[in-house]
Amino acid sequence: MTVLFFASVAQKAGVRSLALALEPGDTVARVRDRVVARFPQLESSLPTLMYALNEEYVRESAEVPAGATLALIPPVSGG
Amino acid sequence: MTVLFFASVAQKAGVRSLALALEPGDTVARVRDRVVARFPQLESSLPTLMYALNEEYVRESAEVPAGATLALIPPVSGG
Amino acid sequence: MLIRVTPDVLQTDEAIASVASAGAGAINVFLGVVRNNNLGRTVSYLEYDAYPAMAEKVMRELAEEARARFGLEAAAVLHRTGRLEIGEASLLVAVSCGHRGESFEATHWLVNEIKKKVPVWKKEVWEDGEAWIEGPESMGIQQAPAGMRGS
């Protein structure tokens, strides 16, 4: 699976994407926790972070299907 | 003075402007009455007609200054 | 302020450029366009008549009032005259201001006032006839205008 980083989160992580091995029963929250273990500087972004799986907003309890793209979405500010 | 005709009023009158001699104490209503005497087919337009003197909306009691331009304004429908 | 009554095609880009301002975060543009139907009849085309000098004067007064009332950076009002085909723009209003809320309010207010007060008239031409539209939105039918001279 792939994790995507944007805006302030990409800036803090220093990367825009990351390939991760999926583990059985992985949810968004579990994948997110492994990402934060790797990039502890993302900890402060967590309270306002949202998530999208394959381009659709999901809750952190959602299961992550094989080959999925998980996007970490800080509060949007387009327009 | 000059009287201007527009839209349905110009179509009924068959003219777009008319030069008239001003008489002492002339008001918009008195000039309008002379115009209608000349073009009786405008009678049916009177209930909804408005007036502008020198490009400003006025009541029919307004006095007409020398050299003025009086416009007969049917209900507008721009936009 | 770009204020114009013209027989030429209305240029949206020109109007947007005319309201550009470094302090503007929002630009709203309204186009009134010729629709192929009205009140259940098929419209072939429209013919617009105008009192151009007075129309531009009233449009300018309304644009100034909108600028003061809604805190606009700038406004532009253009109205076309003559024969207009289906899909062509008869009216163009553009405003610029700090934030989006005021931009929508100001443009909507301007369009409403223009339809009430600006001396412009449309004739609808159908396959089997035509008629000058005497607008229900005209203040001549709805109400007396504020600030009239005379008693």
Added chain:
Amino acid sequence: MLIRVTPDVLQTDEAIASVASAGAGAINVFLGVVRNNNLGRTVSYLEYDAYPAMAEKVMRELAEEARARFGLEAAAVLHRTGRLEIGEASLLVAVSCGHRGESFEATHWLVNEIKKKVPVWKKEVWEDGEAWIEGPESMGIQQAPAGMRGS
């Protein structure tokens, strides 16, 4: 429907042409433009980041919802990315419909929803620093989105 996330200059005429319809009497266009100030600070320029594929997907869903909700003939939504100078348009929303009231409502609704839901982010760059803006209008701060998957 014209839906696009692009690093190129947004073309208003293209968007207006894309919503043209013989049944449309009103076209409303909103441009979000880069302002030289925000919250009391002088802005030098903005830098927009986006998740283009998802942004276009959400923009398309919102345009479809607006079409159904307000009875639109058509809608277009374009968002620009990359470095934008003062006065340049970052967002363009255009709608066409029968009458003006719905055109203002629909455009305003679309702009509000876009600012809440579309994955695009702006970084403000000042003379003495810069910051990613994490929008108070984002649903991430205001509310949970409707129709989320998961429990």
